[in-house]
Amino acid sequence: xxxxxxxxxxxxxxxxxxxxxxxxxxxxxxxxxxxxxxxxxxxxxxxxxxxxxxxxxxxxxxxxxxxxxxxxxxxxxxxxxxxxxxxxxxxxxxxxxxxxxxxxxxxxxxxxxxxxxxxxxxxxxxxxxxxxxxxxxxxxxxxxxxxxxxxxxxxxxxxxxxxxxxxxxxxxxxxxxxxxxxxxxxxxxx
Numbered sequence: 001x002x003x004x005x006x007x008x009x010x011x012x013x014x015x016x017x018x019x020x021x022x023x024x025x026x027x028x029x030x031x032x033x034x035x036x037x038x039x040x041x042x043x044x045x046x047x048x049x050x051x052x053x054x055x056x057x058x059x060x061x062x063x064x065x066x067x068x069x070x071x072x073x074x075x076x077x078x079x080x081x082x083x084x085x086x087x088x089x090x091x092x093x094x095x096x097x098x099x100x101x102x103x104x105x106x107x108x109x110x111x112x113x114x115x116x117x118x119x120x121x122x123x124x125x126x127x128x129x130x131x132x133x134x135x136x137x138x139x140x141x142x143x144x145x146x147x148x149x150x151x152x153x154x155x156x157x158x159x160x161x162x163x164x165x166x167x168x169x170x171x172x173x174x175x176x177x178x179x180x181x182x183x184x185x186x187x188x189x190x
Contacts, residue, residue: 006123007049010034011041011067012056012085021054021085021110028116038062042070045077051123055102057086057093065100072101079129081122085110138168142175149179 008025012018013036022032033050035041039062041053053071057064064084071077081103086093094105103122106115145159154176162172 005029005031006051008032008119009041009044009050009053011036011038011053011059011064013037013059014056017056017108021115024110024112024115025119028119030119038064038067038070041067042077045071045080050080051126052119053080053082054085054119055082057084057088057097065096068097068100068102081126083118083122135167138162138165142168142171145172146175149175149184152184154179154184 008030010018010021010025010032011034012021015036018034018036022034025032033044035044037059038055041055042062044050045053055064055067064086068082068084071080071082078101082101083104083106084097084102085106085108087108089107097105104118106118141158142162145155148155156176159172159176163169163176165172
C-alpha cells in the first residue's frame with residue numbers, strides 16, 4: 001500500500017517566510033499549498049482537506065487568531081491540526097493560541113530541524129488518531145456481528161468484509177466458525 005504524501009497549508013502574509021516554509025516542508029517530502037491571509041486559508045480548507053496548517057498570527061484582513069477560531073468552530077475543519085507561527089514571543093500569545101485549539105506554537109524565525117520534527121510528530125499523532133477511529137469502527141462492527149450471532153443470526157456480508165484484514169481477520173474467522181459450528185444460519189444484509 002502506497003502512502004499518500006501529507007498535505008500542508010502554509011498561511012503567512014510575508015512572501016519570503018511562506019516560500020521558506022514551503023521549501024523546507026517540500027524538502028521533507030510533504031506537499032504544500034500556500035496563501036497570504038486567513039480568508040484565503042478558509043476557502044482552501046473548505047475546498048480540499050489538509051493534514052496540517054501552519055498559520056501566522058499577524059496578518060492583515062483576518063489574523064491568525066480569528067482564522068483559528070473559525071476553523072475550530074467548523075465541524076468539517078475542527079480536527080485539522082493547526083500550528084501557529086509568529087514573531088510574537090509573548091507567553092500570552094502562546095497560551096491564547098493553545099486555548100483556542102492550536103496543536104502547537106512555533107516562534108519565528110523557524111529552525112528547520114525543529115520545524116521538521118514538530119510537523120512529523122503532529123502528522124504522526126493525527127494518523128494515529130485516524131487509525132484509532134477506524135479500529136474502533138471495526139471493533140464495533142465485530143461486536144455487532146457477535147451480538148447478532150448470539151441472537152441466532154449471522155451477518156455474513158458484514159463479517160466477510162473483515163476476514164482479510166490483518167488486525168481483526170482472525171477474530172472475524174472465529175466468530176464465523178463458532179456461529180457455523182452452533183448452527184446459526186447466515187443472514188444477508190438488506
